[in-house]
Amino acid sequence: MDMPAIIAEYFPxxxxxxxxxxxxxYQPAWKIIQHTWSNETLKEIMQGKVSVPDSVINEAIADRxxxxxxxxxxxxxxxxxxxxxxxxxxxxxxxxRLEIFANTRKMGRLEFSGTxxxxxxxxxxxxxxxxxxxxxxxxxxxxxWFFSRISMSMAQKLFGRFDLGESLPTTxxxxxxxxxxxxALEQSELAEAQIKGYRxxxxxxIKNAVPHDGYxxxxxxxxIPQEIQVAALDLLLRRNTQEGNEAK
Numbered sequence: 682m683d684m685p686a687i688i689a690e691y692f693p694x695x696x697x698x699x700x701x702x703x704x705x706x707y708q709p710a711w712k713i714i715q716h717t718w719s720n721e722t723l724k725e726i727m728q729g730k731v732s733v734p735d736s737v738i739n740e741a742i743a744d745r746x747x748x749x750x751x752x753x754x755x756x757x758x759x760x761x762x763x764x765x766x767x768x769x770x771x772x773x774x775x776x777x778r779l780e781i782f783a784n785t786r787k788m789g790r791l792e793f794s795g796t797x798x799x800x801x802x803x804x805x806x807x808x809x810x811x812x813x814x815x816x817x818x819x820x821x822x823x824x825x826w827f828f829s830r831i832s833m834s835m836a837q838k839l840f841g842r843f844d845l846g847e848s849l850p851t852t853x854x855x856x857x858x859x860x861x862x863x864x865a866l867e868q869s870e871l872a873e874a875q876i877k878g879y880r881x882x883x884x885x886x887i888k889n890a891v892p893h894d895g896y897x898x899x900x901x902x903x904x905i906p907q908e909i910q911v912a913a914l915d916l917l918l919r920r921n922t923q924e925g926n927e928a929k
Contacts, residue, residue, distance in 0.1 A: 709874065710874040710875060710876050710881060713870045713871065713873065713874040713881065714874070714881065716841070716870065717840070717841040717870055717871060718839075722838055722839070725901075726839070726885065726901050726903060727903060729900060729901055729902060730898060730899070730900065730901070731838065731839060731898070731899040731901050732896050732897075732898050732899075733835065733838050733896060733897050733898075733899065734895060734896045735771060735772060735773050735895050735896060735897075737837075737838060738771060738831075738834050738835050738837075738897070739770045739771065739834075741833075741834035741837045741842075742769050742770060742771075742830055742831065742834040743769075743770075745830050745833075745834060746764060746766065746767070746768070746769060746830075764786075765785060765786055765787060765823055765826055765827075766783050766784065766785050766786075766823075766826065766827050767784045767785070767786065768782070768783065768784035769781075769782070769783045769784075769827055769830065769831070770782050771831060772895075773892035773893055773894065773895055773896055773897050774892055774893075774894060775893055775894040777796055777891060777892055777893075778794055778795070778796060778892060779794070779795055779796060779797060779811070779892045779897075780792070780793070780794050781793040781794075781795070781827075781831065783827055785823060787820070787823065788820065788823070793813050794813075794814050795811050795812050795813040795814050795856075796811070796812050796814070796892075797809065797810075797811060797890050797891065797892065797897075798810040798811065798812050798857070799859075799889075800835075800836075800887055800889055800890035800899070801887060801888070801889075802836075802862070802866070802885065802886060802887040803883075803886045803887075803904075804883040804886075804904075806863070807861070807862040807863040807866050808859055808860060808861050808862060808863070809828075809832040809835075809859070809860045809862060809890075810857060810858070810859045810860075811828060811857070811858050811859075811860075812856060812857055813856045813857075813858065814856065821851075821853050824851070824853060824858055825848045825849075825851040825853070825858075825860075826848045828851065828858050828860055829848040829849040829851065829860055832849065832860045832862060833849070833862065833865060835890065835897060836862070836887070836899075839885065839887065839899065839901070840866060840869050840871055840882075840885075841869055841870050841871065843865060843866075843868055843869045843870070849861060849862060849864070849865055850864070866882060867882075869882065871885065877906075877908060879906050879908075883904075884903055884904050884905055884906075885901065885902075885903060885904075886901065886902040886903070886904050887899055887900070887901055888900040888901070888902065
């Protein structure tokens with residue numbers, strides 16, 4: 682099933698063929714949607730639940746540990762970048778816990794267990810708050826570095842791939858660490874894509890993220906402005922009417 686067919690499920694009576702023709706009027710936003718979201722991901726977003734397996738998140742983390750987001754232009758430069766963490770992976774548990782393992786150059790092997798207290802993204806705010814249990818966060822710089830990468834690797838399926846720089850702004854209070862993702866997301870492809878002046882980045886909302894056994898479930902919502910809904914439906918209905926008249 683392709684994307685027009687998926688969207689047609691939510692607009693009964695409007696053909697997938699008409700949607701395919703209508704979306705041509707919303708380029709290049711449609712190209713960015715196709716590049717960022719697979720058919721399955723788009724369908725899950727529209728249904729309000731997106732499941733991201735640990736394997737997908739850990740693959741994204743491993744890719745970042747290669748130094749591809751550390752201003753390295755080629756493979757040789759990436760190998761020369763000395764990252765503070767040589768290995769980083771997470772494991773989601775059925776009880777809502779997030780287990781984090783890291784090998785660091787400075788402190789050696791580290792293991793954390795905690796929970797995702799908040800994972801929020803909307804038109805004005807984008808942040809993730811973790812609560813680390815059973816261990817104090819002593820090295821704030823290191824914690825900021827790898828929680829930044831964990832946060833964005835978790836959300837890569839929703840926002841696509843983009844550079845982080847050295848780290849994202851973080852606030853650490855006791856065992857609570859909050860990562861401000863807004864600046865990084867403003868540089869994503871979704872932030873560049875607009876439909877009638879509305880950004881796709883602002884239409885996508887994340888309300889929460891909960892670990893389960895082997896995956897994290899994101900609660901999502903597409904806040905499509907009424908102006909766009911009316912314009913899109915009007916265009917689709919007019920195309921259907923035109924096709925119907927031509928067929929007579």
